[in-house]
Every structure is written in structure tokens, then in C-alpha cells.
Amino acid sequence: MEPVEINLGLYYLRALRADDRVDDRAAVVEGFADPETRRWVPGIQIDDLAGAGVYIARRAKEWTAGERCSWAVADPTTGELLGEVGLKDLDLAAGTAEASCWTHPAGRGRGTASHALGAALRFGFGALGLERVLYRHFESNLASARVAEKCGFERTEQVEQAVRGDGAEERMVVLVATRC
Numbered sequence: 001m002e003p004v005e006i007n008l009g010l011y012y013l014r015a016l017r018a019d020d021r022v023d024d025r026a027a028v029v030e031g032f033a034d035p036e037t038r039r040w041v042p043g044i045q046i047d048d049l050a051g052a053g054v055y056i057a058r059r060a061k062e063w064t065a066g067e068r069c070s071w072a073v074a075d076p077t078t079g080e081l082l083g084e085v086g087l088k089d090l091d092l093a094a095g096t097a098e099a100s101c102w103t104h105p106a107g108r109g110r111g112t113a114s115h116a117l118g119a120a121l122r123f124g125f126g127a128l129g130l131e132r133v134l135y136r137h138f139e140s141n142l143a144s145a146r147v148a149e150k151c152g153f154e155r156t157e158q159v160e161q162a163v164r165g166d167g168a169e170e171r172m173v174v175l176v177a178t179r180c
């Protein structure tokens, strides 16, 4: 699949980039250096520009393979990376995926994640024909819970146990959004 761009007016969703015109690597390093991101998004360790470059290249490969649609949430005027949203574990035959998001710590609480993820969901249901999109968050990640609520996800009975980035074990809530 070719990366798809979405113009939301306030935000511009595009593939993550690390080239001579647009370079998201520094913002990716800052995003994943943030203690909140580290705590709530375990399993991704990005310490420097080289690591961010590997991450961005992986996202590009996932677009091509049809495994994951990922978008840099960019400021439409400056092109600056404000965060990332995505539909991962894409299964077009089953009509399923799982949502993901993080935002740069400097710009949280301004509606960035919920607006961008809402658009990703509309793309998933409308353009990709998905039927169900899951959203998982650690129970005490209240900002993430609010994003899920604002995007229309509803809690399922399913609860999982998982290890946070700081090593603590916590319940993981599973929510779902379905095509209207």
C-alpha cells in the first residue's frame, strides 16, 4: 500500500519522513525520551537520531507491506511533527486493526491525538473497509483512556495483564470501535 496523506486543516497527516526536505528524527527521539511515552509504550527504545531513522524506515516498510498505516501528525504550516497515529496489525481480510498513538510532550492536551486518531479511524472504516478496530491502554493511563473515549471506542469485557515500560505490571483495558 502507498502511504496516504490526510489534510485535517489543523493537522496534516503524512508518512513519517527522514529525508533532506523533512526530517522527523529529532522529534521522534524527543517523543520517545519522554517518561510518559516510555511508561505507556513499552518495547520501543529510541535513544538517538540513528534509532529514529531505523524506526521511520520500519514504518515505511509496514506501509508497503500493508501491515500498518502510520501517520506523522504534522503542523500544516511548519511541517513540525506533533505526534504519530496508526492502525497496526492490519488484517484487511478479517476487517480488523488496532489503533496506536503518541504525541510530543510539548503539545499534549490540545486535541492532537483525538483529532488525528479520529481521522485514522474514518480512513480505516471508510477507505480500508475495516469492521472493528481495537484500542489497548494501561488502566491508569487516563489521558489515553480519554482519547479512546473521544474517538468513540467502547470498553470490552477483555482485560489483559501487561508490563509497562517502567517494569510495573498493570491491567490493560481493551476497547473496540466498530463501523457504523
Ligand SMILES: CC(C)(COP(=O)(O)OP(=O)(O)OC[C@H]1O[C@@H](n2cnc3c(N)ncnc32)[C@H](O)[C@@H]1OP(=O)(O)O)[C@@H](O)C(=O)NCCC(=O)NCCS
Residues within 6 Å of the ligand: 036, 037, 040, 041, 101, 102, 103, 104, 107, 108, 109, 110, 111, 112, 113, 114, 115, 136, 137, 138, 141, 142, 143, 144, 146, 147
Ligand atoms: C495519550 C496521548 C497520546 C494523548 O495525546 P493528546 O494529544 O494530549 O490527546 P488529546 O489532547 O486529544 O486528549 C487528551 C485528553 O486526556 C485528558 N487528560 C490528560 N491527562 C489526563 C489525566 N491525567 N487524567 C485525566 N484526563 C487526562 C485531556 O484533558 C484530554 O481530554 P479533554 O479533551 O476532554 O480535555 C499523550 O498523552 C501521549 O503521547 N502519552 C504517552 C504515550 C501514550 O500513552 N500513548 C497511548 C498508548 S495506549
